[in-house]
Amino acid sequence: MGFIGLGVMGRPMAANLAAAGHRLTVYRDSAAAREALGDRARFAGSVAEVVRNSEVVVLMLPDTPDVEAVMRGEDGVLAALRPGALVIDMSSISPSAERALAGEVAAAGGGYLDAPVSGGEVGAREGTLSIMVGGDRAAVDRAAPIFEVLGGRVSHVGAAGAGQVAKVANQIVVGVTIEAVAEALRLAGAAGVDPGAVRDALLGGFASSRVLEVHGERMIKGEFEPGFRIALHRKDLGLAVEASARLDVPLPASGLVHQLMNAAVAAGLGDHDHSALALLPDGRTG
Template identity: 50%
Template structure:
């Protein structure tokens, strides 16, 4: 059993914390939303009133937060994680943020003798519920091996991808691919429906051929039904597409399709769909052909 402090109990974090509890770890959690802390307590975790209480006595601290500003505040702020934990603790940030923020967190951790990994995840809410997430990890290999039992309670595909910040770069690549595939599935649905084809059967055929992909497997039914209950919100994917474009600029490479898809995600947000699941990109594609 490992004593874990968990900060950020939202759509993803709440299920991840519950899986850690189920695996036998002692989890103390904090979130700015009291109801989220209550859910942790119902799952068998220990609620905390603040960051310091969440990380007190922890061997491992996990953060799962929306964006770089929140990670900077929660980890680096005057009342943040690094001000409260002892040297030797392992800090795993599983948020999806800018690579440079992860590098800054690792550098600040090193100054205090804290081990740091960036370990963003892919798989959405269902992956968090089923502990089937893909976890892409940046940082020292020795710290990765220490964290492996924690990761194995949360996911199935667990890969060390390089030094600090590398996990975030791989996550950016993941997000540009996911948004691009959702956009193409949306276009396929619009074409099938406009042509009078049985869309359900059409997508079934596509899923069994070279066009098959996880988006079709997981979201085809809800997209056809126009059900966009958020598993991963447009607002967050908009943030991630910005990270992908900024990473491309920093690397000096051109990602033209990513640029177009990022504009579709931005359009979805501008049309008021930010709180919907990212599969609501279908609404944007539909609007392009609606008189």
């Protein structure tokens, strides 16, 4: 197996696959990747080297241009793909770009799945990611042993690109909920009530959520190490805003939170965890 993209999410995912006994060739080399993987993986000098040695290639990259460059580059995935190899893109990118890449891989004689994930660094480390998969059933069945290592819940939601649509929907729910939690805790503090006590109370009722549990605690403690960076979540909500215009589907709350994330990036918070949305003064965009 090949694994391309050893960032905050990719490193623990690759480490879990290696620990489960998969023979890995990975790209790219770094001190953090060496620390995570040790001698349990072979480090390649190029994308093409990874792909030539792999029956399955997993991508975990930040954005659409990164995936397109790795796929279509002179020494990229498509140039080196073995007949019958399976490409699994677990990045979060444009659904339309994903559909185009799936067609190009099929034309090159390979299989393709888009399989973006939710659960953040904690889920990646613990192997409990929620995986949203687009592609044909045979390819999903082939990838099952990989997904079993990486995820606690695997959902096949449709054809190529459908996984990315589900991920955009996921990011709408998470982003809007983060802002709701931030506003609730901000209100509690302004009213002279302990935000921690309010969070504990809400966790026992209908307002309870994973966002309130994890990110509410981050907000109260002021601990904003990613996690999942605001800059990346802004990118995902940008996909939602683009889809809103293209499909003529109103997404007013998504648009507002996207503006707030734009403001957060402009304020220098882009590399903070997305729960740092709570740091915007008065929740305003400027």
